[in-house]
Amino acid sequence: MTDSTTDIASNIAITVDTGFLAEQSLPQQQRFVFCYTITIYNHGQQAAQLLSRHWIITDTDNQVQEVQGLGVIGKQPNIAAGDSYTYSSGAILATPAGIMEGSYEFRQADGEKFNAPIPAFALVQPSALH
Template identity: 55%
Template sequence: MSDPRYQIDVSVVTRYLSEQSQPDQQRFAFAYTVTVQNNGSLPAQLLSRHWVITDGDGHVEEVRGAGVIGQQPLIAAGQQHVYSSGSVIGTRVGNMQGSFLMRAEDGEQFKALIAPFRLAMPGALH
């Protein structure tokens, strides 16, 4: 949405979890920390999430649910909400992308898009 009242920017930092991974069993675990920044002029509540997780073989898993980590945070204008979660895929490299459904204080619902980001075991990419 291009309306400046509804401007949510999402950034993600990932980390490979070697202690929870089992490469010999095609299990690669990753943590990710998401920052949801409200750059709009109205407070907005994060209602739900939609993730598209794609492994290196092209297998796609979609995850939908209410809020994030059991919360539906209300994010004031100029503020941010940060949370961490994780994902397990069957290949050394994959990616995630998605969106959050938001509701602004005036009742307007809109999506905050999450640009694709990479999940990669260290050394998997040259």
């Protein structure tokens, strides 16, 4: 007899678009403001509700910020099977570049909870690239 398991998290795909907000940044005061837009695709057979987020944000001085909390932007969206959810948020770093990565906790319609990883992505002030 063979046991098989399904990686539920692999039913969730995440894409990220980033930007630098020059008008909100104060480089001379080590304040670099970034925006990001995330789209979460539910490729599974059941609806999945995003319960919480966990971020690890690291700047180029290796300063780490850890952010945990319920939902995203004050919401705990329920993403139907075959549907997607998009939101935008931001991060403030003390350096002109850094990376973010983390995970979302979801609950499927049948009550099963799982974590979906958020792949690392870069936050970079355009003039920081030479």
